[in-house]
Amino acid sequence: METNRNFFITIALSVVILGLWQVFYMGPKIEAERQQAQIEATRQAQTKAAGQPAAPAGAPANNLPASTPAAPGANIPGQTPDAAQAGSITRAAALGQTQRVQIDTPSLSGSISLTGARLDDLQLKQYHETVDNNSPTIQLLSPSQMADGQFVEIGFTGNETSGTVPGPATVWTVDGNSKLSPSTPVTLTFTNEKGLVFKRTFSVDDNYMFTVKDAVTNGTSVPVSLASYGRVTRFYKPLHASTYVLHEGPIGVIAGKLVEYKFAAIEKEKEVSPEKTDTGGWIGITDKYWAAALVPSQTKPFKARMSYFDNGRPQYQSDYLSDPTTIEPGQSTTIENLVFAGAKEVGKINGYMNNLHIPLFKNLIDWGWFYFITEPMFYLIDWLYKAIGNFGVAILVVTVLLKALFFPLANKSYASMARMKLVQPKMTEIREKYADDKVKQQQAMMELYKTEKINPIAGCWPILIQIPVFFALYKVLYVTIEMRHAPFFGWIQDLAAPDPTSVFNLFGLIPWTVPAFLMIGVWPLIMGVTMFLQMRMNPTPPDPTQAMIFNWMPLIFTFMLSSFPAGLVIYWAWNNFLSITQQGIIMKRQGAKIELWDNLAGLFKKKPKPAE
Secondary structure: OHHHHHHHHHHHHHHHHHHHHHHHOOHHHHHHHHHHHHHHHHHHHHHHHHOOOOOOOOOOOOOOOOOOOOOOOOOOOOOOOOOOOOEEOOHHHHHOOOOEEEEEOOOEEEEEEOEOOEEEEEEEEEEEOOOOOOOOEEEEEEOOOEOOOEEEEEEEEOOOOOOOOOOOOOEOEEOOOOEEEOOEOEEEEEEOOOOEEEEEEEEEOOOOEEEEEEEEEEOOOOOEEEEEEEEEEEOOOOOOOOOOOOOOEEEEEEOOEEEEOOHHHHHHHOEEOOOOOEOOEEEEEEOOOEEEEEEOOOOOOEEEEEEEEEOOOEEEEEEEEEOOEEEOOOOEEEEEEEEEEEEOOHHHHHHHHHHOOOOOHHHHOOOOOOHHHHHHHHHHHHHHHHHHOOHHHHHHHHHHHHHHHOHHHHHHHHHHHHHHHHOHHHHHHHHHHOOOOHHHHHHHHHHHHHHHOOOOOOOHHHHHHHHHHHHHHHHHHHHOHHHOOOOOOOOOOOOOOOOOOOHHHOOOOOOOOOOHHHOOOHHHHHHHHHHHHHHOOOOOOOOHHHHHHHHHHHHHHHHHHOOOOHHHHHHHHHHHHHHHHHHHHHHHHHOOOOOHHHHHHHHHOOOOOOOO
């Protein structure tokens, strides 16, 4: 019975881990490849830009749609006409095609194009593409003419009465200060042919939130109806967009509900527009660590939409259209929008949600279905990190705390396992006595469990508890930017990436680039050894098949977990060590024999030859 129980526990755990491995397989390595591809693309662009003169400042953007009076019922701009022809231009050339207002904050640098008042040039000062601080900073927004084009635009739709309204090709004029910083807002103006005056003020905080205020004055002699729109438009998707690990793609909170469509899903749907128009909410496009999102006025109803266009070049768009506002002659109105563009830092995202009253804004970070485990785990690790100064050590401390939390359950489980070892002779006797009657054998076993107060499935609980903790920690390491490029000690400079060493080149001593599937580093080896020792704490199963599974499982897990984040492997190895220590102490107190040393010695004993 005990060997069967161990066998079923092993099979169940193997199925779970194999499933996780299939779901998350090579995720960290794929991310590293994507970052490397971005680095190479950036270097090539910089090389080309160095030998190619930029277009003169103020030159018109190529093939931008003309700003014409909007017809009745006009909608949000969709497919960008220059989409099919764009994609090969360098950043310097693209930026040089329009006049710009510079952006300089503690967290951001870039510019706003005066054509369309478009936010399409933004770098994150505090984040680099690799762990090397000399590597390029992350480029979040880029002009539409570039291969990685992505921008945020706010405009208006009107009618024949309103005349020309601000749109993609509107050329704005700077009024006063021409550099946007947290202490110096920038004001742009535009007056159309019928006397409507638009005054747009950009302001920004020290982090990633822009405030865009549009003051519209009706200088005509008739009432004018206007509706504002906003869109986040993007011309690419991640090279290896995650399918199961996290959400990347259009996202928003509409009518109090989270709406998410992955890039592949929106390509299939083409357009998704929730039927209900409501106040409150936001919409945007998110990556693993970065996002661009629009927060319309929370007091006016708006219609949200997520779209995919493909006219020679893919284009993904999240947008909204507000209900029309009527402005009487000689009167003015003010419309305020918020634009988030930056890193998805947990503290800042939650601060915006609470201080600016943005509903469910924390869902910009994909905490997953088990958010009730993942979020508290992150906060605990983050709190410990702030106290200790090292995320890796924080993970080790969290493991100890989790062990302490579940100690009563584990203690009961290991104690039950120890008692089962003590009654092993009685169990053997029952099997022999009722070898031909399985029903009576089972009844006798159950009576023995009841008499000796043994729970035969108690050994499952420590393993079952470990699975959701394992998954939650994986999510924390994979989706939270705080873990990105977080060092441990020695060669582990990024806990969210796999161990970069490999036993197959003697951990770097041999100058050979090891294939990805052979990247078995130091920490995966430590994890495999601790797993091997933990399994050897129990008697070797008598069944040859079960014994073979027990023998091979540590090696299989070593290969599987070698592609997982180093922080997760460190957690698993440390957890194994604590489990070995805990199980040894409990078994000793129960008077049960610890099989570890006998099992290890048995590996080196010469096996007797089978009788002929």
